Amino acid sequence: QVHLVQSGAEVKKPGASVKISCQASGFTFTLYYMHWVRQAPGQGLEWMGRINLMGGGTSYAQKFQGRVSMTRDTSTNTVYLELTSLTSEDTAVYYCARGGEILVIYYYMDVWGTGTTVTVSS
């Protein structure tokens, strides 16, 4: 069974950085893409970017270019999201979500992580 288990809640001050993790199990890690999606309190879903779990190549939403980094560790089947220069507008639940296989160009998000709450407050 496919599972994506995320790290625990974080509280950060404005200007700080946060790095959250998503550990995958139940599938061949390096054959897939992984996306990150966030949801501010009471708001909708916002795509942040995706990472190729085989080669590590990334594609980021323009809004986050320059302050987001997605990496992976194939030895532990873990994906990381780092977001820098945090403001109160980054307060949200952050989800990892599995995309399609590497050779599939267009694919939706078929399995979602447990979610990580990030609160940015002075």
Added chain:
Amino acid sequence: DIQMTQSPSTLSASVGDRVTITCRASQSISTWLAWYQQKPGKPPKVLISKVFSLESGVPSRFSGSGSETEFTLTISSLQPDDVATYYCQEYSGYWTFGQGTKVEIK
């Protein structure tokens, strides 16, 4: 980037009613469209991919239709368990979500 516009933003209907949610794309996305259901405090769950392909385990009362820029999600007979927020998403390279439709029981 592609914009996805859902309507209505909130919908209130009675148990057993037929419910339809509309999603419009700002440009053609062919059939690269998915629908997700999200219940409070939970991650989204995919219901339908490629416009009309029902995911395994999803009740047959859910169906999808459309192409290019206009799409619909239909619940043929609304059930109490369907109370949730529904999102459309294009996955033609931008993975943009609609703003969501909250479905309530009248």
